[in-house]
Amino acid sequence: MKHYDLVVLGAGSGNMLLGPETAHLRTAIVEPARFGGTCLNRGCIPSKMFVVAADAATTARSAKRLGVHATVDHVDWKAIRDRVFGRIDPLHDSAVAYRRLAMDVYTEPARFVSPTVVEVGSQRISSDSFVVAVGARPVVPAIPGLEDVPFHTSDTIMRIEEVPESLVIVGGGFIAAELGYVFGALGSSVTIVQRGPRLLPQEDEQVSARFTELAAERHRLLLNTEVMSVEARGHGVAVHVAGAAGREPGETVEAAALLIAVGRRPNTDRLDAAAAGLDLDEHGHIVTDDAYRTSVPRIWSLGDATNHFQLKHMANAEVRVVRHNLLHPDDIRTLSPRLVPHAVFSDPQIASVGLTERQARERGIDCLIGVRDYADTAYGWALEDTTGFVKVLADPRDRTLIGAHIIGPQAATLIQPLIQAMTLGLTADRIAREVLYIHPALTEVVEQALLAL
Ligand SMILES: Cc1cc2nc3c(=O)[nH]c(=O)nc-3n(C[C@H](O)[C@H](O)[C@H](O)COP(=O)(O)OP(=O)(O)OC[C@H]3O[C@@H](n4cnc5c(N)ncnc54)[C@H](O)[C@@H]3O)c2cc1C
Ligand SMILES: NC(=O)c1ccc[n+]([C@@H]2O[C@H](COP(=O)([O-])OP(=O)(O)OC[C@H]3O[C@@H](n4cnc5c(N)ncnc54)[C@H](O)[C@@H]3O)[C@@H](O)[C@H]2O)c1
Numbered sequence: 001m002k003h004y005d006l007v008v009l010g011a012g013s014g015n016m017l018l019g020p021e022t023a024h025l026r027t028a029i030v031e032p033a034r035f036g037g038t039c040l041n042r043g044c045i046p047s048k049m050f051v052v053a054a055d056a057a058t059t060a061r062s063a064k065r066l067g068v069h070a071t072v073d074h075v076d077w078k079a080i081r082d083r084v085f086g087r088i089d090p091l092h093d094s095a096v097a098y099r100r101l102a103m104d105v106y107t108e109p110a111r112f113v114s115p116t117v118v119e120v121g122s123q124r125i126s127s128d129s130f131v132v133a134v135g136a137r138p139v140v141p142a143i144p145g146l147e148d149v150p151f152h153t154s155d156t157i158m159r160i161e162e163v164p165e166s167l168v169i170v171g172g173g174f175i176a177a178e179l180g181y182v183f184g185a186l187g188s189s190v191t192i193v194q195r196g197p198r199l200l201p202q203e204d205e206q207v208s209a210r211f212t213e214l215a216a217e218r219h220r221l222l223l224n225t226e227v228m229s230v231e232a233r234g235h236g237v238a239v240h241v242a243g244a245a246g247r248e249p250g251e252t253v254e255a256a257a258l259l260i261a262v263g264r265r266p267n268t269d270r271l272d273a274a275a276a277g278l279d280l281d282e283h284g285h286i287v288t289d290d291a292y293r294t295s296v297p298r299i300w301s302l303g304d305a306t307n308h309f310q311l312k313h314m315a316n317a318e319v320r321v322v323r324h325n326l327l328h329p330d331d332i333r334t335l336s337p338r339l340v341p342h343a344v345f346s347d348p349q350i351a352s353v354g355l356t357e358r359q360a361r362e363r364g365i366d367c368l369i370g371v372r373d374y375a376d377t378a379y380g381w382a383l384e385d386t387t388g389f390v391k392v393l394a395d396p397r398d399r400t401l402i403g404a405h406i407i408g409p410q411a412a413t414l415i416q417p418l419i420q421a422m423t424l425g426l427t428a429d430r431i432a433r434e435v436l437y438i439h440p441a442l443t444e445v446v447e448q449a450l451l452a453l
Helices: 037-042 044-066 077-088 090-100 174-185 205-218 312-327 357-362 378-383 416-423 428-433 444-451
Strands: 002-009 027-030 104-106 110-114 117-120 123-132 136-138 166-170 189-193 220-222 226-233 236-242 251-255 257-260 264-266 299-301 342-344 350-354 368-373 389-394 401-407
Touching (some): 044 174, 166 236, 205 389, 236 257, 428 444
Parallel strands (some): 027 104, 123 299, 166 189, 166 257
Antiparallel strands (some): 110 117, 117 123
C-alpha cells in the first residue's frame, strides 16, 4: 500500500492547500470529478459570468429611463455558454497535468477504511494526515414523480443547449435569485415556487421584502407554496403545487424546464466517515474545532464539508488556516467566523454582514438603525435608482456596527468598507466622520446611512 505524508480529498478548495509550502511532503490529491470543484466548474464563477451577460441585457432594456432607447435584438445563449465554459473547462486538464508533476493524482472517489487508510477505486492508500475537502451537492427533495422527469440542478442548468422558453424553479434562496435572474433576463419566463412567504428569507426582513417585491415584477412568484408532485408533459414538465393562501389547491404550472434549488448537503455521506471515526453533525457536516481539527487526530476538514456557510471566501480562509496548522502543529491558528459576509448577485444585488435587525432584537440588543436610499445621493440620481438602500445597525452602548445590509447596484462592492470597519471594531462615528468619501461616488450612500445612526 502506498503511503503519504498528506492526502487531500477533494480538489475544489482542497487543491489550493498544496503549494510551495507543502512541496517537501509526499502528497496525493483525490478528485473524482473536476479540479476547481463547485466554485470554478458549476458555482460562483460560471454563474457570475452569466450574471454579467444578464446585466448587459437588463441595462439595455432599462436604458430608456435615462433617455437612451435600446432593444435587445438577440441573445446568443450558445455563444455566451461556450465563452464561459471555453474559459473554465481547459483549467481542469492543466491543473491535473500540473499536479501530476509533483504528486500522485487519484481520479475516483475516496472512502475511509480506517483513520489512516482510504480506498480509491480498487486501490488503498495510507497517509499520516488527511484533509477532507469533499464539498457539498444539491439536495434533491423527495417530490413524487421527480425521478421520472428531466430536471436540472445548478450542476447542469448552466450547460443547457438553449434558454428554455419557460422555467420553474423550486426554492427561493441564493440560486433561485441568481439563476432566475439570469434565465429571465436571457429569455425564459420564470416561475419560482418558494415554501416560505419571501425570497431570500435569511436576509434582513426589509431587504428580503424589497427583493421579493422586485422579483415579482419580472417573475411569477408562488410563495408559501409546496410542490406536491411533478410529471412529464409534452417536451417539458407539469408541476403540481398547493398551499398558497388565496389560491386553489391543486394548481399546475407547466414549463419547458425545471430547476431544483432547495439547498446543498455535504458529500460526507459518500465518504464512510464512520470508518475513520469522524464525528458528523445532524446535517452531515464534519465537526471540527476552530482550528479545523476533526474528532480524529491528523484529519482536518474545510469548506462545505464542514462549515454551514457554504461560501467560497470562507473555504479560502479555512485553507490558509489548515495549511498553517498542518505545517506548524506547535503554533495552531484558529478562525472564529464572527463575521461572514455574503452577496447575492441578482438584480438588484444584495450584500450583508453581521446581524439582521430581527437577530439583534432576538439577542436583546435595542439597536440603532440608519437607512439611506440610493435615491438620496447624487450617484443614485444618476442611476435613476428608486429601490436600493443601505441599512446599518449599531450597538447603542458603544456605537460599533453590528450589521450592514445593502440592496441595489454594486451592493457586493459597496459593503466592503463596512466589513472592514466591523472586523476592526470601529465605531460608526469614526467611519462616518474620520473618512472622506469620494464625491459623487455611490459610496456616499454608505456614508449617509452611517450619519443617520
Ligand atoms: C450555483 C452556485 C453559485 C455559487 N456562488 C457563490 C458565490 O458567488 N460566492 C461564494 O462565496 N460561494 C458561492 N457558491 C458556493 C461555493 O461554490 C462553495 O462554497 C465552494 O465551492 C465550496 O468549496 P469546497 O472546496 O468546500 O467544495 P467543492 O468546491 O465542491 O469541492 C469539493 C470537491 O470534492 C470532490 N469530492 C466529492 N466527494 C469526494 C470523495 N469522496 N473523494 C474525493 N473527492 C471528492 C468533488 O468532486 C469536488 O470537486 C456557489 C455555489 C453554487 C452551487
Ligand atoms: N452568491 C453566493 O454566495 C451563492 C450563490 C449561489 C449559491 N450559494 C451557496 O449555495 C447554497 C445553496 O443555494 P440554494 O439556493 O440551493 O439554497 P438556499 O439554502 O439558499 O435556499 C433554498 C430555499 O429553498 C426553499 N425550499 C426548501 N425546500 C423547498 C421546497 N421543497 N419547495 C419550495 N421551496 C423550498 C427554502 O425555504 C430556501 O429559501 C447557498 O446556501 C449558498 O451557500 C451561494
